[in-house]
Amino acid sequence: MTISGDINALLEQAIALHKAGKPAEAERLYHLIVGREPRLALAQHNLGVVIVQRGAVAESVAHFKAARDADPRNGLYWLSYARALLRSGQAPEALTTLEQAKSRGLSGAGLEALMAEALGAQRRDDPEALLRLGNAETANGNVEKAIEAYRRAVAARPDFAEAHFCLGSLLSEHGRIAEGFAHFMRRAELVYGKGLAVPKDEPLHKRKHDLEQRDYLAGGKAAEDAPPLAAVFHVEKGERLSGPAVNPANATPELFAQWKAAEPQFVVLENFLVPEALERLRRYCAGSTIWRRVYDAGYIGATPEDGFACPLLAQIAEEIRATYAPIFAPHHFHYLGAFKYDSTLSTGTNIHADNSAVNVNFYIAPDEANLDPDSGGMDIWNVTMPEGIDMRVYNGDENAARAFLKASKAQVTSIPHRANRAVIFRSDLFHKTSDCRFKEGYLNKRINVSLLFGHRGAPTR
Numbered sequence: 001m002t003i004s005g006d007i008n009a010l011l012e013q014a015i016a017l018h019k020a021g022k023p024a025e026a027e028r029l030y031h032l033i034v035g036r037e038p039r040l041a042l043a044q045h046n047l048g049v050v051i052v053q054r055g056a057v058a059e060s061v062a063h064f065k066a067a068r069d070a071d072p073r074n075g076l077y078w079l080s081y082a083r084a085l086l087r088s089g090q091a092p093e094a095l096t097t098l099e100q101a102k103s104r105g106l107s108g109a110g111l112e113a114l115m116a117e118a119l120g121a122q123r124r125d126d127p128e129a130l131l132r133l134g135n136a137e138t139a140n141g142n143v144e145k146a147i148e149a150y151r152r153a154v155a156a157r158p159d160f161a162e163a164h165f166c167l168g169s170l171l172s173e174h175g176r177i178a179e180g181f182a183h184f185m186r187r188a189e190l191v192y193g194k195g196l197a198v199p200k201d202e203p204l205h206k207r208k209h210d211l212e213q214r215d216y217l218a219g220g221k222a223a224e225d226a227p228p229l230a231a232v233f234h235v236e237k238g239e240r241l242s243g244p245a246v247n248p249a250n251a252t253p254e255l256f257a258q259w260k261a262a263e264p265q266f267v268v269l270e271n272f273l274v275p276e277a278l279e280r281l282r283r284y285c286a287g288s289t290i291w292r293r294v295y296d297a298g299y300i301g302a303t304p305e306d307g308f309a310c311p312l313l314a315q316i317a318e319e320i321r322a323t324y325a326p327i328f329a330p331h332h333f334h335y336l337g338a339f340k341y342d343s344t345l346s347t348g349t350n351i352h353a354d355n356s357a358v359n360v361n362f363y364i365a366p367d368e369a370n371l372d373p374d375s376g377g378m379d380i381w382n383v384t385m386p387e388g389i390d391m392r393v394y395n396g397d398e399n400a401a402r403a404f405l406k407a408s409k410a411q412v413t414s415i416p417h418r419a420n421r422a423v424i425f426r427s428d429l430f431h432k433t434s435d436c437r438f439k440e441g442y443l444n445k446r447i448n449v450s451l452l453f454g455h456r457g458a459p460t461r
Contacts, residue, residue, distance in 0.1 A: 004432075005038065007033060007036060007037050009030060010032065010033050010087065011033055011040070011042065011043055013029060014026050014029035014030050014043070014046065016035060017029065017047065018046065018049075018050060023050045023054065024054075026046075026050055027047065027051065027054075027415045030043055030046055030047035030050065030078070030435040031047065032365040034047060034063070035065070038066065039066075039070040040070070041066075041067045041068075041070035041071035041074065041077060042067070043069055044063045044064070044066040044067035044070065045063070045064060045067035045077055046082060047060075047063045047074070048060040048061075048063035048064040048067065048080060048084065048086070048231070049080070051063065052084065052087075054406065054411075057084055057087045057088045058088040060084050061084045061085060061088055061090075063079070064077065064080045064081035064084045065081050065110060067080070067081070068080075068081045075101065075106045075108075075111075078097065078098075078100075078101040078111075079101070079106075079110055079111065079114060081097055082094045082097040082098045082101070082114055082118070083114060083351065085097060086114065086117060086118050086121065090406040091092060091118050091121035091139060094114070094118040094341065095115065095118040095119060095132075096375060098111060098114055098407060099115075102115075102408055103407055107113045109132075109140070111429055112136055112139045113140060115132075115136045116133060116136040116137050116140055116142070116145075119132050119133035119149075120133055125152075125156045126156070127153045127154075127156045127157035127160050127163065128141055130149045130150070130153035130156065130163070131149075131150070131153050131160070131162060131163050131166065133146075133149040134146045134147075134149035134150040134153065134163070134166055134167075134170075135166070135352045135354060137149055138166075138170065138320055143170060143174055144429075146166075146170055147167065147170055147171065147174075149164050150166050150167035150170065151167065153167075154167060154183075156376060161186075161187045161190040161191050161362075162187075164183040164184070164186045164187040164190065165183070165184065165187045165305050166185040167169050167180070167183045168180040168181065168182075168183030168186075168187060168304065168305070168309070168325055169184075171183065172184070172304070172314075172317075172333060173332060173333065173334060173335075174332065175254055175332060175333075177314045177317050177318050177333055177355075178311065178314040178315075178318070180314075181309035181310070181311070181313065181314040182309075184304040184305050184307075184309035185309050185310070187305050187309035188233070188235075188290070188305060188306050188309070189233065189307075191305075191306075192233035192289070192292075192306070192307070193233045195199075195227075195231040195232070195233070195406065199230060202294065203294060203296065203298075204345060205298045205299070205300070205342040205346065206294045206300055208342065208345070209291065209300060209340070209342065209442075209445075210228065210229035210230065211229075212442040213229055213286075213289070213291075213442060214226060214228075214229050214232075214301065215288070215442070216286060216442050217232075217234065217287065224358065229289055232289050234287070234288065234289045234309075235284070235288040235289070235290065235307050235310065236283050236284045236286070236287035236288050237283075237284070237310075237455055238280065238284040238288075238310025238311060238312040238313065239280075239310075239311050239312060240282070240311045240312055240314070240315040241274070241276060241277055241280070241312070241315065243274070244269075244319060244323075245273060245274060245277035245312060245315045245316050245319055246272065246274075246276060246277075246319035246320055246323050247271050247274050247275060248323055249268075249271070250269045250271070250323075251323045251324055254416060255269070256324075256326040258328065258424065259326070259327055259461075260461050261423070263382065264354075264380060264381070264382040264383075264413070264415075264425070264426070264429050265425060265426040265429070265460060265461070266380055266423055266424060266425035266426065266429070267423070267424050268294065268415060268422070268423055269421065269422045269423075269424065270418065270421055271419070271420055272362045272420050272422035273316070273362070275314065277316070278419075278420050279313060279362060280312055281313075281316075281364055281449075282364050283307045284310055284312065285302070285338060285340070285364065285447055286442070286443060288302075288307060288308075288310075289307075290302040290306050290307035290308050291340055292306040293306070293337075295339075295349075297346060297347045297348060297349065297350065298341065298342045298345040298346030298347055298348075299339050299340060299341040299342065299346045299348065299349070300339070300340050301337055301338065301339050301340070302337060302338040302339075302340070304335070304336065304337075308336070308337065308338055313336065316451075317333050318333075320360055320451065320453075321333065321453070324398065324424070327358060327424065327460075328358060328453050330357075330454065330458065330459070331356075331357045331358055331453040331454025331455075331458060332453065332454065333451070333452075333453055334356050334452040334453055334454060334455070335356075335451075335452045336449065336450060336451040336452065337449075337450055338447060338448070338449045338450070339447065339448055339450070340445050340446070340447045341433070341436060341438070341445060341447075342443060342445065343437075343438040343439060343440050343441070343444060343446075343448040344437075344440065346436070348432065348433025348434070348435070348436060349432050349433045350395075350398045350401070350432060351394070351398055351402065351405070351430055351431070351432045352391075352394070352395040352401070352430070352431070352432065353384065353385040353391060353394070353395065353427065353428045353429060353430050353450055354391075354427040354428065354456075355391055355427070355428075355455070355456045356452035356454055356455060356456060357426070357427055357454025357455055357456065357457075357458040357460055358424065358425070358426060358427055358452075358453045358454055358460055359423075359424070359425055359426075359427045359450060359451065359453075360422055360423075360424050360450070360451045360453070361378060361423045361425070361449070361450050362420070362421065362422035362423070362448065362449055363377065363417050363419060363420070363421055363422075363446070363447070363448050363449075364419065364420070364447050364448075365417070365419060365438065365444065365445065365446050365447050366419050366443075366444075367418060367419045368439075369438045369439050369441075369443075369444035369445075369446070370417050370436070370437075370438055370439075370446075371437040371438060371439060372435075372436070372437050373416060373417075373421055373436050374416050375416055375417070375434045375437075376416060376417030376434055376436035376438070377414070377415040377416045377417040377418070377421070377423075377434050377436075377437060378414075378415050378423060378431055378432065378433060378434055378448075379412050379413070379414050379415075379431060379432050379433075379434050380413050380415065380423070380425060380429055380430070380431040381410040381411065381412050381413075381429060381430040381431065382407055382410055382411050382412075382429070383404075383405060383408045383410040383415075383429070383430055384426065384428040384429050384430070385428040385430065385456075387457070394408060394430075398414065401430065405430060410430070414434055414435075414436070417434070417436065417446065426460050427452060427454075433448075
């Protein structure tokens with residue numbers, strides 16, 4: 001074969017030979033080119049490709065690395081280098097390369113698939129590698145493979161809190177709510193069970209709550225040397241009921257017809273839980289040290305991973321989907337939380353919408369605690385978050401949200417607080433906590449529980 005012309009001409013000849021099915025001749029020419037111009041990325045990469053094609057994967061690694069180093073902005077070179085490392089038995093190096101690529105902004109299914117393969121090639125009993133494998137499989141949409149990886153991680157390290165959290169999230173969001181909640185509870189026990197240092201500079205409403213709960217747990221005024229609540233992990237009994245927890249009497253054809261026709265789309269239910277479930281949930285919320293989330297607007301929150309995931313709550317979430325199947329059957333459980341408001345210091349949640357399909361919001365504080373029976377519940381507007389808009393645009397900016405609602409000529413409906421009242425509503429409707437005034441006293445604090453089902457954009461009628 002006669003070689004002529006400058007480097008670019010030689011590269012064109014090599015590519016033509018490669019495409020023409022003459023890999024040996026192409027390889028000779030690529031070697032000549034990179035010998036003269038070792039930083040010519042395309043030539044190094046193509047040389048690696050032709051070497052792989054003749055079965056010498058380990059030999060190709062150096063050329064793919066040279067291509068990546070010469071042009072690190074080209075995502076293909078990162079993937080080719082990582083793939084060669086992986087195929088030549090260097091899985092840890094491949095994983096490091098992929099993580100470096102990801103940190104530089106490379107993304108996509110090809111990267112995630114390679115990352116999952118690299119993680120799967122790690123030691124099968126390495127909990128950290130299994131966690132990363134689970135995360136990669138989750139990103140790829142391989143739910144069962146991700147669950148398997150997380151299960152292996154917690155089997156290898158039973159006290160692996162982060163793996164319990166990931167497993168709990170994935171299980172509960174894919175129909176296995178009770179099993180997922182058990183892992184949330186295990187995560188909470190692991191994180192908080194050994195005691196934590198007391199956070200500094202907590203806002204007044206959180207300090208006030210914790211002092212009141214400490215006295216409640218002590219059955220009176222707590223001793224001066226009693227540990228601060230932040231260092232205590234305690235959960236009350238929250239077992240499932242042998243019978244229904246969600247009151248089945250509300251699930252009528254009339255309710256489902258109202259849901260389909262309502263504009264804005266919400267319905268209000270009374271006596272949402274059966275009495276025993278309501279009382280058991282009240283005791284759980286009063287006695288459990290699960291109120292770990294602090295919000296500037298004078299309220300605190302409890303999440304599943306902090307212990308708001310007892311078996312009773314799993315039963316409630318399961319029964320909502322079953323009891324109100326015409327509304328919830330197309331929508332899997334997504335998440336839940338509880339919010340507790342200071343009687344005098346709280347201004348409530350801001351105007352926002354939620355990234356789900358259907359919400360259930362219900363109240364558990366007794367009616368006699370509410371000083372304004374005409375308020376204290378929620379305000380809900382007849383306008384939804386616009387499609388294609390990042391929710392953070394309005395959820396994080398009260399003034400912007402109000403301006404949008406004013407420009408939209410939105411109308412608001414106020415739903416007063418009532419004990420054991422529930423509101424089922426389309427999640428992307430703008431809503432907020434109504435102005436509320438409740439009596440002082442630990443057991444008088446306003447508490448609402450919110451459950452989210454499905455994903456934004458899913459049909460709700």
